[in-house]
Amino acid sequence: MRRGISWPALWLAIIGFGILYVPVVVMVVYSFNASRLVSVWAGFSTRWYGELMQNDQVLSALAKSLWVAVNAATLSTVFGVLIALAFVRYGNFRFRLLLSALASTPLVMPEVVTGLSLLLLFIAMEGFLGWPAGRGIDTIIIAHTTFGMCFAAVVVQSRLRDFDMSIEEAASDLGATQPYIFFSITLPIIAPAVVAAWLLAFTLSFDDLVIASFVSGPGSSTLPIVVFSKVRLGVTPEINALATIMIALVAASVIAASVIIYRNATGRAVAEEKGGQP
Amino acid sequence: MAAARQWIARHGRRLVVALPLLWLLVFFLLPLVEVAQTSFTVARRGIPPFAPLWGFGEDGFFTNFNLENYGLLLDYWQDYIGPAGNSLRLAFFSTLICLLFAYPMAWWIARSNPRRRAILLVLVMLPFWTSSLLRIYALIGLLNPNGFINSMLMFLGVIDTPIRMMQTDFSIYMGMLLTYLPLMILPLYAVMIRLEDDLLDAAADLGASRAGVFLTVVLPLTLPGIIAGSLLVFIPAVGEFVIPALLGGPEQIMVGKHGRQGVVDRILPQP
Numbered sequence: 001m002r003r004g005i006s007w008p009a010l011w012l013a014i015i016g017f018g019i020l021y022v023p024v025v026v027m028v029v030y031s032f033n034a035s036r037l038v039s040v041w042a043g044f045s046t047r048w049y050g051e052l053m054q055n056d057q058v059l060s061a062l063a064k065s066l067w068v069a070v071n072a073a074t075l076s077t078v079f080g081v082l083i084a085l086a087f088v089r090y091g092n093f094r095f096r097l098l099l100s101a102l103a104s105t106p107l108v109m110p111e112v113v114t115g116l117s118l119l120l121l122f123i124a125m126e127g128f129l130g131w132p133a134g135r136g137i138d139t140i141i142i143a144h145t146t147f148g149m150c151f152a153a154v155v156v157q158s159r160l161r162d163f164d165m166s167i168e169e170a171a172s173d174l175g176a177t178q179p180y181i182f183f184s185i186t187l188p189i190i191a192p193a194v195v196a197a198w199l200l201a202f203t204l205s206f207d208d209l210v211i212a213s214f215v216s217g218p219g220s221s222t223l224p225i226v227v228f229s230k231v232r233l234g235v236t237p238e239i240n241a242l243a244t245i246m247i248a249l250v251a252a253s254v255i256a257a258s259v260i261i262y263r264n265a266t267g268r269a270v271a272e273e274k275g276g277q278p
Numbered sequence: 279m280a281a282a283r284q285w286i287a288r289h290g291r292r293l294v295v296a297l298p299l300l301w302l303l304v305f306f307l308l309p310l311v312e313v314a315q316t317s318f319t320v321a322r323r324g325i326p327p328f329a330p331l332w333g334f335g336e337d338g339f340f341t342n343f344n345l346e347n348y349g350l351l352l353d354y355w356q357d358y359i360g361p362a363g364n365s366l367r368l369a370f371f372s373t374l375i376c377l378l379f380a381y382p383m384a385w386w387i388a389r390s391n392p393r394r395r396a397i398l399l400v401l402v403m404l405p406f407w408t409s410s411l412l413r414i415y416a417l418i419g420l421l422n423p424n425g426f427i428n429s430m431l432m433f434l435g436v437i438d439t440p441i442r443m444m445q446t447d448f449s450i451y452m453g454m455l456l457t458y459l460p461l462m463i464l465p466l467y468a469v470m471i472r473l474e475d476d477l478l479d480a481a482a483d484l485g486a487s488r489a490g491v492f493l494t495v496v497l498p499l500t501l502p503g504i505i506a507g508s509l510l511v512f513i514p515a516v517g518e519f520v521i522p523a524l525l526g527g528p529e530q531i532m533v534g535k536h537g538r539q540g541v542v543d544r545i546l547p548q549p
Contacts, residue, residue: 110517
């Protein structure tokens with residue numbers, strides 16, 4: 001029997017969970033409020049969801065955000081896997097120290113510094129190369145890929161370290177080429193970590209406000225930029241509805257993923273207890 | 279095609295290192311060098327609003343190197359010291375408050391049976407995956423003068439006039455808790471789950487009080503988690519932009535907001 005938790009500590013813990021959830025729950029409830037005033041409950045209504053569907057500014061920002069996040073996450077994952085491979089497999093290669101410094105500094109760099117420095121680079125590049133002409137979707141994808149790949153690399157590395165090398169050695173002995181081994185053996189085994197890295201990079205990109213606001217041009221506002229400018233003007237029921245939809249989507253996926261992982265883990269634990277193969 | 283495949287087979291390892299390295303050199307290191315260069319040059323009207331640090335003109339090589347900007351920074355240090363002090367103070371206390379709540383939360387999770395542990399862990403991970411901007415927005419709806427808390431308290435007759443909660447240190451700390459609590463809980467949980475009951479029992483059997491067990495056994499063994507969690511919270515909290523911008527007032531201006539405002543006002547076209 002594990003030791004429990006004392007009453008004062010349990011209360012602090014419950015208040016802590018309350019701080020995380022009460023604001024969101026209240027917002028979700030008020031997104032169904034018929035009144036425009038946030039402080040007055042005027043009955044249940046889905047009016048704001050209807051108005052949200054008519055709001056072209058929000059919908060086009062959502063489309064841009066999704067496009068940026070899908071591209072940035074995919075690029076981040078590819079580069080992240082490459083970085084992880086280099087660190088875990090290549091031992092003491094040339095430039096290891098440089099790559100390790102460059103791949104870890106973005107993790108702790110303040111967003112404002114990253115955003116400002118990229119903005120200056122893009123302005124300078126436009127002067128020298130004529131590209132990027134103005135700033136837009138491309139520059140946001142580049143910026144998000146730059147920090148996303150560092151997070152992706154961390155996630156993939158941890159999985160790659162527990163990798164059983166004998167499988168790859170067997171394939172190599174049987175005459176498989178390195179690229180073939182990677183795509184048919186290594187990648188399927190590290191797939192869960194690759195998916196996790198992609199999801200993390202997607203979330204980071206989709207939620208990013210500060211860096212995107214530096215490197216986006218006029219007409220390329222992503223969803224966080226639009227939401228931020230609306231929120232500064234005050235609480236509006238439409239944003240309540242938007243936030244509710246987005247949080248519901250994320251919650252559904254996280255809970256589904258957790259249930260699957262939990263079932264697999266308990267299934268494996270039961271199998272091991274019975275002495276069977278995991 | 280066959281030639282390409284051979285080329286990849288021969289240079290595969292080099293490509294694996296070179297592709298991410300090149301990307302990070304161009305889009306991470308080069309911009310930082312650019313910022314450092316710009317800090318040594320002079321301001322001028324135009325786009326970009328500064329002269330190049332060096333180049334080749336009609337008279338050959340020229341340079342605009344000077345320390346004027348650092349002089350300006352010293353001259354106007356009062357403009358920067360306030361936000362910098364605010365950043366450190368608010369980030370420091372935010373970290374402490376996060377620790378105050380995260381420690382019992384992580385302990386509760388680690389000490390629960392597997393089923394409840396799984397549920398509580400999902401409850402911690404869920405905010406981590408949802409947009410912090412939207413959660414901050416939800417908090418505004420709670421703390422506003424006409425927000426949920428004030429409406430409720432006035433409805434119940436506890437208060438007559440709304441309590442001012444927005445644009446105070448309190449709203450900043452609430453925002454920081456909402457954003458960074460999961461980052462503090464996860465490393466603490468990771469060390470607490472490895473803490474064996476035998477150690478606690480041994481200390482108790484040898485006569486240690488509950489407080490004694492905590493101070494001499496639990497606290498030292500969870501210190502790595504405390505340090506890791508505090509760094510994960512403190513570092514982004516110092517540079518935080520969204521929270522002071524949306525929840526703070528003039529007394530909560532932090533360097534992140536100050537720095538961005540300065541750039542936005544000078545370089546970016548105003549909408």
